[in-house]
Amino acid sequence: MHERAGRTARPEDLIDLDALLAAYEAVRPDMAEPQQRVVFGTSGHRGSSLDGAFNQAHILAIAQAVAEYRAAQRIDGPLFLGRDTHALSEPAFRSTLEVLVANGVQVLIDARDGFTPTPAVSHAILTHNRANTRQADGVLITPSHNPPRDGGIKYNPPSGGPAGSEATAAIAARANQLIEGGLTEVRRVPFAQAYATAGRFDFLAAYVDDLPSALDLDVVREAGVRIAADPLGGAAVAYWGAIAERHGLDLTVVNQTVDPRWAFMPLDTDGKIRMDCSSPAAMANLIGMMQGQARYDLAFGNDADADRHGIVTPDGGLMNPNHFLAAAIAYLFQNRPGWGAQVGVGKTLVSSSMIDRVVAGLGRRLVETPVGFKHFVPGLLDGSVGFGGEESAGASFLRRDGTVWTTDKDGLLLCLLAAEIQGRTGQSASRLYADLTDRYGAPAYARMDAPATRAQKARLAALSPADVTATALAGQPIVDILTTAPGNGEPIGGLKVVTRDAWFAARPSGTEDVYKIYAESFLGADHLAAVQAEARAVVDAALAG
Template sequence: MAIHPQAGQLASHDSLVNLPELMTAYYLKKPCIKNPEERVSFGTSGHRGSALLVSFNEGHILAIAQAIAEYRQSQNITGPLYLGKDTHALSAAAFQTVLSVLTANGVKVRTQLNGGYTPTPVISHAILTHNKMNQQGLSDGLVITPSHNPPEDGGIKYNSIKGGPADKDITDWVAKRANELLESNLVGVKRLSSDDTDKSDLIEPFDFINHYVDDLENVIDMKAIAKAKIRIGVDPMGGSGIHYWEPIAKKYGLDITIVNPEVDPTFRFVPLDKDGRIRMDCSSPYSMSNLLTLKDDFDIAVGNDPDYDRHGIVCAGSGLMNPNAYLAVAIEYLSQHRPEWPKDIQFGKTLVSSGMIDRVVNGLGRTLCEVPVGFKWYVEGMYEGAMAFGGEESAGASFLRKDASVWTTDKDGFIMALLAAEILAVTGKDPQTHYDAQVSKYGQPFYKRIDVVATLAQKSILGALDVKDVTQTELAGEKILNVLTHAPGNGAAIGGLKVSTENGWFAARPSGTENVYKIYLESFVSEEHLAELEKEAKALVDSVLKV
């Protein structure tokens, strides 16, 4: 895809989302259940959409919230539900809708003390710490966020009693019940008025900020960062972690500068992404261009997406790290600097993450667990303490506490950002320098992800492929060694396929939210070999889709 000519520049005023139009659409537009695009659908990170496209409207949230309340009752989940929201405009509206339904169903809800925003990892942390004590029944949570998606989008995701994204069995049940409620014109949805919701004794203010910040020293070596006087620059990108960095700096004596304290639901201060849209993607050099201009002012600079489950790491001199590269460095560092972690513990990667991770883990003599796309596949392992680290190529990851017990079972942009500072403080070298050493040892990878337009029928075919559907024996001049439709780490279906040779691979899977399929490619040979991989991967996928 060609780079938009305004990529990396601020959007013009007339191109910003029209907030009155967006909010009017949320309340007035009604989803048509017969239209697949307007049904409730849980992808890898919950239900997402836009009120303008009738895919994220009050009707959807009423139905989802009622379904969640009924699911909790069926599972005897009686503890408080931890509810958070990010800074997208639709998040505030959906937050109130959810509250009105949950309280009508008698659900006790804990929300941020004095209002405000709550990041995804903070919700996960709160669920896990609550359930460890188990004094008031088991708890779960909801986060109102479309992650890094554009300002006009909304999203909602359910975190189970194990703290992380609910597994497919749960989300399938919730989606089915929510669509039944939509089909019946929301008959069966319980809801309180705004006044009655506010008066309800079921809403409990909770100090998420201090609860999370006070515990950080048990997962990150904060003393080492403070002692080394690491200068940290932070661009919150207008996200839900905006009010966390100052308490972190104050409690642990860190040198943290917030380079942009603004919060605005139009996200007008975020430069346009490569396609010319505002997207709070902290792994994009275009969206992160504001912070990149300041990279030499700090030892480490970090950015996060609106719900803080992603991280962008900027090293002085070298710039924004590739997300795959940072995952490889984080795994190597943690395996060597967490002495209480068992030697046989697993390190997790999604099957579309870089093969560099495979080489690093193998070189360390550790165990790799390769799973399908979606952080939900790490929840059980991290919850039980069998998996030390879980990461995704899209710049999301989390890891265990120093004592090898669970920290979060959802992606945590805070600890991944602070880990970069710890790496520099402890080793004297920034993460990019460590990655350069890995390249010298294991080879230079060339990685790419592309989107290809696809119909719903084609996406369905791709998601149901069998190994026997691939008849080719070579790819980009090399013998095909593996064709996978199930992840080797846990045997779960990947919803597509992955084809590997000795020095390259590609994976193709349908998008859960757009009419495209995604192709991930990597070569350990050259850019030219990567181009050949891309050409032949498209041809192979076209052949099995019969397009």
């Protein structure tokens, strides 16, 4: 924990905007450096212009690769293009638009010339595709909750959610080829021409007006739930006020500041500015505002592209994302009569096993997937999965009639669900979770990092169950060893070891020389510590073998 975690950033913590934007134009990536090549992670290509990892060359090449990919896939409908409030998002938006228009793509940009949350783009794609044979897709310019120095770009195909590995691998490979060829094959028109050619779409109205199809906002209004919303300087800044006005909610936007330096933000646990609404340190302002007051029943926070949710309650503080996922599932599957009995629940392998117990208690089917929201897309799209959620505070769920709402994470939706829970039950989501622990037990959950070389990380990602020789973990017999996900059979890129009352999962980091150990125990903090200690030994033995 950094010594100033949770305290407002100082001038020396802030980025130099001029240097950051100048580097976007001036720096040419060194393709001999792996960190400077185009690489799509679980949420697109991310990096900083200052590191040669997110520069104009990258974006021009990615945009050209996307144009070629969609043509090869015969995607001939409009492409919805949105951006968040990061400093690098504006120049990247301009570069992307210049290339897409030059390639003859019908691009739709925000009619209000504003910022666009990720869920609003997913919602727009799916709404269009329900009514049209010419299928739409989308591009989002965002690095999500990453620090202000970073930029990001991700592609959403006609399924509306994050692109699968096959698509992103093809786009990345072609983009790197284009950069290595000096961008000579990239088509481009001046921005003024591209901006004038692009069509306009009112993302805000389309999303906000349709919310009652997914949520019971009448019960929120009638119960008089008092809400504070903090967009954390992100793309939701205009959306919360519009939601309050359109649906008559007692909702106050307590911070309307948009500052690409994020000078108002408290530092995260590592001392960096990071708009992570699941972090108590980053959410310190909102948590402090809620302590010892009676003005608001709930407070919400979102990250920069509003695909994550942060829920603060007076009786529980900032809810752990795992806790809110469990409470949301318990509530939804008892209050959505339009969802069929066969509709299942999606979770990642590193999310809390409290979800497993809640789902079993509901008599529902559990769909456990690898990390990455893209794994929930098929189930949400066809309505076979009612809820998909990640431990990192990203989730979405179906409309009230059991049809798809978004296939990307929706932080606005999950925040408003907390208000619906409060309005209908008269108690907070944190109180609902406490009731669940009375029934199912109270798990202790933590994540830690362990050092690993690049070779060790590659070995970890390729392990099989046979590589684990241990038969017990922290005093309990091992009942399962997983390297593929039960929900879809996909590789998890690591290892999960399960006992009756505990588990751990180990996955290599994509950006650092460490592997991540997620662990949980229903036998208390001391048992969790034993699980964590033995997890390292189990992984080290498997890697050595």
